[in-house]
Amino acid sequence: MQIKINKKEYEANENETVLDVCRREGVRIPTLCSFGKFKREAVCRLCLVEVNKSGRLVTSCTTKVAGGMEVETENENIQKARAINLELLWSDHAGKCVKCKKNRKCELQTLAEEYKIENFHFVPRRGEMTNAEENELLRDNWSRVVVDEKNPVVERDSQYCVECRRCINICPIKSYGFNHRAGDSVVGTPYNQPLDCIFCGACVKYCPTGALIDQGDINKIITDLDDGKLLSVAIVDAAVLESVGMELNGVKTVENLAGNLRSLGFEKVFDLSWGFQKYVEAVAEEIHPHHTGKKNPAKQRKFISSFCPSAELYIKKYFPELVKNIIDVKRPEEIMAEAVKKEYAKKEKINPKNIRVMLVSACTARKKLKDESIDHILTVRELGRIAREKKIEGVRFAGSVPDKFMNGANVKYAELHKYGKLSQLLTEKIKGDLVIGAANGVLEIENALNAELKKEKLHDFLEVMVCPGGCEKGGGQSMKI
Amino acid sequence: MENTKILTINWGKINPLKIGDYLAVGGYLALKKFVSEMKPDEAIEEIVASKLSGRGGAGYATGEKLKMVAESESHEKYFICNLDESEPGTYKDRMIADNNPQLLLEGIIIAALSIGAHKAYIYINGNYEKQKETLETARAQAHKKNFLGAGILGSAYDLDVEIFSGAGAYICGEETALINSIEGKRGEPRLRPPFPTEAGLFGKPTAVNNAETIANIPWIILNGGKKYAKIGASCSPGMKLYILGGSVKKPGVVEAPTGVTIRELVDDFGGGVTPGRDFWFAQIGGASGRLVLEKELDMPLTFSRDCQIPLGSGSILVVDKMANISDLILSWTEFFRRESCGKCVPCREGTFRLHEIALRLQDGEISERDKVAIKDILWTLESTTFCPLGRFAATAMRDAVEKLNLLDK
Numbered sequence: 001m002q003i004k005i006n007k008k009e010y011e012a013n014e015n016e017t018v019l020d021v022c023r024r025e026g027v028r029i030p031t032l033c034s035f036g037k038f039k040r041e042a043v044c045r046l047c048l049v050e051v052n053k054s055g056r057l058v059t060s061c062t063t064k065v066a067g068g069m070e071v072e073t074e075n076e077n078i079q080k081a082r083a084i085n086l087e088l089l090w091s092d093h094a095g096k097c098v099k100c101k102k103n104r105k106c107e108l109q110t111l112a113e114e115y116k117i118e119n120f121h122f123v124p125r126r127g128e129m130t131n132a133e134e135n136e137l138l139r140d141n142w143s144r145v146v147v148d149e150k151n152p153v154v155e156r157d158s159q160y161c162v163e164c165r166r167c168i169n170i171c172p173i174k175s176y177g178f179n180h181r182a183g184d185s186v187v188g189t190p191y192n193q194p195l196d197c198i199f200c201g202a203c204v205k206y207c208p209t210g211a212l213i214d215q216g217d218i219n220k221i222i223t224d225l226d227d228g229k230l231l232s233v234a235i236v237d238a239a240v241l242e243s244v245g246m247e248l249n250g251v252k253t254v255e256n257l258a259g260n261l262r263s264l265g266f267e268k269v270f271d272l273s274w275g276f277q278k279y280v281e282a283v284a285e286e287i288h289p290h291h292t293g294k295k296n297p298a299k300q301r302k303f304i305s306s307f308c309p310s311a312e313l314y315i316k317k318y319f320p321e322l323v324k325n326i327i328d329v330k331r332p333e334e335i336m337a338e339a340v341k342k343e344y345a346k347k348e349k350i351n352p353k354n355i356r357v358m359l360v361s362a363c364t365a366r367k368k369l370k371d372e373s374i375d376h377i378l379t380v381r382e383l384g385r386i387a388r389e390k391k392i393e394g395v396r397f398a399g400s401v402p403d404k405f406m407n408g409a410n411v412k413y414a415e416l417h418k419y420g421k422l423s424q425l426l427t428e429k430i431k432g433d434l435v436i437g438a439a440n441g442v443l444e445i446e447n448a449l450n451a452e453l454k455k456e457k458l459h460d461f462l463e464v465m466v467c468p469g470g471c472e473k474g475g476g477q478s479m480k481i
Numbered sequence: 482m483e484n485t486k487i488l489t490i491n492w493g494k495i496n497p498l499k500i501g502d503y504l505a506v507g508g509y510l511a512l513k514k515f516v517s518e519m520k521p522d523e524a525i526e527e528i529v530a531s532k533l534s535g536r537g538g539a540g541y542a543t544g545e546k547l548k549m550v551a552e553s554e555s556h557e558k559y560f561i562c563n564l565d566e567s568e569p570g571t572y573k574d575r576m577i578a579d580n581n582p583q584l585l586l587e588g589i590i591i592a593a594l595s596i597g598a599h600k601a602y603i604y605i606n607g608n609y610e611k612q613k614e615t616l617e618t619a620r621a622q623a624h625k626k627n628f629l630g631a632g633i634l635g636s637a638y639d640l641d642v643e644i645f646s647g648a649g650a651y652i653c654g655e656e657t658a659l660i661n662s663i664e665g666k667r668g669e670p671r672l673r674p675p676f677p678t679e680a681g682l683f684g685k686p687t688a689v690n691n692a693e694t695i696a697n698i699p700w701i702i703l704n705g706g707k708k709y710a711k712i713g714a715s716c717s718p719g720m721k722l723y724i725l726g727g728s729v730k731k732p733g734v735v736e737a738p739t740g741v742t743i744r745e746l747v748d749d750f751g752g753g754v755t756p757g758r759d760f761w762f763a764q765i766g767g768a769s770g771r772l773v774l775e776k777e778l779d780m781p782l783t784f785s786r787d788c789q790i791p792l793g794s795g796s797i798l799v800v801d802k803m804a805n806i807s808d809l810i811l812s813w814t815e816f817f818r819r820e821s822c823g824k825c826v827p828c829r830e831g832t833f834r835l836h837e838i839a840l841r842l843q844d845g846e847i848s849e850r851d852k853v854a855i856k857d858i859l860w861t862l863e864s865t866t867f868c869p870l871g872r873f874a875a876t877a878m879r880d881a882v883e884k885l886n887l888l889d890k
Binding site for chain 2: 180
């Protein structure tokens with residue numbers, strides 16, 4: 001069908017919303033709560049448009065298109081509504097932009113700039129108290145501030161929260177919800193308990209502000225990088241290439257990234273493929289006896305992949321009876337970090353104590369299950385923060401290549417971070433009659449494990465990845481704002 | 482016709498805890514008529530003909546709503562009686578439950594059976610603890626008499642009524658928030674469409690009706706919809722409970738036809754303004770109601786969309802000139818600041834800010850920037866909120882600005 005947006009004709013499909021068409025056609029509509037295919041909450045009230053000159057404002061995210069519809073996305077009333085609602089939101093926000101770890105990567109900040117929001121009308125509701133008179137007004141609101149630093153992955157600070165509900169909708173195990181109501185409502189965990197989830201990081205990835213950020217000591221990392229006595233080794237998971245360009249302008253290839261990392265202060269940059277290769281080989285060794293020996297000795301059958309740390313946490317939490325079935329092989333980054341500190345250090349005659357192994361990763365759950373041999377784990381977002389801190393963004397040292405680790409790795413293992421790659425490689429490697437399957441996303445994993453428990457479908461190997469789409473869509477990736 | 486009483490006729494005459502008293506004054510004759518003489522769609526046709534409209538405040542045609550649910554093909558349907566009355570100054574539904582719970586139950590049974598529901602809920606305000614007990618007793622007695630349960634009065638009908646207590650949140654009077662609450666979710670309005678008549682409680686077609694609306698149904702079944710349609714204003718006919726409060730001689734709940742004027746209610750039913758006080762304005766329909774000045778008192782009150790003053794819940798608060806407007810504003814804004822569900826930005830933040838400004842107003846100091854803020858917040862509450870609560874939160878303040886010249890001081 002045809003619809004008109006700002007007097008221009010566009011083709012629209014049935015069941016699309018006005019926002020869907022506008023996004024597809026590049027018509028700018030500001031939103032905070034609406035993203036992707038997730039539930040349209042219609043709570044931020046910023047995507048307002050006027051339809052058929054009705055004089056009424058409706059949310060474009062929930063208004064279905066109809067043939068001949070005329071949509072206006074900018075007029076005086078729309079501007080006014082967006083500006084007022086944004087100012088209301090802005091005044092409820094800590095507004096400590098310069099200090100905020102999401103500075104320059106914050107959707108609220110971007111919108112406030114776009115609509116020229118100054119906090120003119122209102123006393124800030126959250127954030128630091130400025131003077132004694134305001135104390136009285138602010139006192140009421142302190143109950144809303146929830147700061148949770150008790151886990152190694154997600155740092156929560158509700159002062160920055162804009163109640164957009166993305167985290168509530170994206171969380172695969174429904175960790176978040178609303179506490180209290182009206183002006184006191186605050187996003188949090190049940191009974192305000194410290195977050196104890198599977199740490200997939202999706203909430204951090206989609207949070208538009210600094211309310212949910214990566215837990216990690218950036219300053220310590222920078223000190224380590226700048227310390228001339230230490231050898232800083234970067235292990236790069238190629239999955240980060242999916243979004244690293246959004247943090248480091250223009251960085252697209254592993255070569256670009258290697259150059260950039262070197263200018264940040266890393267002496268050695270290794271690709272994780274060596275670890276990937278060792279991992280596949282070890283796993284093949286583990287599951288092979290199933291096939292050659294007695295098929296599926298039910299007792300000690302090890303069949304669940306240990307690749308995804310978030311999946312491991314998920315199984316520990318929801319399928320404790322299957323923990324014994326997780327394959328007993330260290331994850332690739334652990335294998336490799338250990339090798340750096342042992343074999344590599346011996347070969348290069350360096351004291352392992354003077355090596356700092358830092359993993360550049362698209363995964364946040366790795367932080368929760370961090371091996372001793374890894375010193376720091378950086379998500380794509382944290383890498384961006386370091387780069388901004390050190391004022392090194394964009395492509396540096398063009399033509400740089402990653403260092404070769406030990407004897408190097410076979411190139412076919414380079415893309416193990418992709419969903420389905422592990423089961424594919426194993427199928428190729430173990431030529432035989434094995435049941436090899438894969439599941440991504442919590443729902444699929446749950447179904448597969450339930451089928452396993454009910455003995456409906458028994459696997460010799462099951463690849464599990466919590467982030468739908470694998471590490472390329474991992475919780476540690478950056479988001480376009 | 483003016484003397485017809487439908488809702489309050491037996492108040493004080495019967496013991497609400499004894500079903501025998503209700504039966505002695507003709508109770509459950511309508512149900513007997515429905516079960517033995519009528520088909521479900523005939524009952525709905527009578528309700529349509531009566532032009533009965535929702536007494537909760539929105540004034541939606543009750544018959545049409547029941548018809549939509551009755552005609553949907555789902556095997557599972559629900560009927561909900563909305564007794565979450567929480568509008569300040571409104572207690573008509575509580576009085577119905579207190580004085581004649583069986584009348585309400587009879588209405589619920591007829592309406593639920595006519596749409597093909599096997600389960601009905603009474604969603605009662607969490608603060609109405611005594612009324613909940615009264616209703617529980619009434620339900621048990623009706624069950625014993627076989628007005629409820631399996632094979633009602635020897636027919637093939639069966640119905641189970643559950644009395645569900647909310648937690649006293651204002652927003653849960655909004656039907657989709659109410660449905661969320663019964664489902665065990667956070668009491669917040671849902672996106673519409675789908676409307677509850679298509680996908681309501683547990684995703685099934687659901688009719689949600691106000692308690693007062695339902696209490697009219699037995700009379701309509703017994704006396705016919707056409708007769709009901711002749712009572713009161715032709716656009717939204719029937720009898721209505723009005724709650725008189727504030728500076729009137731005789732405050733309380735009165736039953737009068739729709740279309741009466743505010744002056745009639747205050748002078749004839751309420752005995753006039755409290756002696757020694759001067760009428761300033763009246764607020765119609767609770768904290769979310771419009772303000773009415775002396776010159777507008779002869780306006781008839783109806784549910785029609787053309788009616789400038791919406792009847793709302795039916796409460797009439799008379800304010801005299803001794804009252805302090807900043808106290809009133811503080812009480813309105815405090816109410817909405819507490820009762821907003823917190824879902825959408827303009828309502829969550831706007832009601833908070835209005836309350837904050839009201840606090841300053843009470844201290845006697847609002848700045849120019851507060852005045853601009855009031856105008857902006859009222860505008861965004863009226864134009865951009867998720868559910869009607871935002872608009873409600875702005876109504877009284879808007880009238881205070883426009884009719885009482887609040888900002889000109």
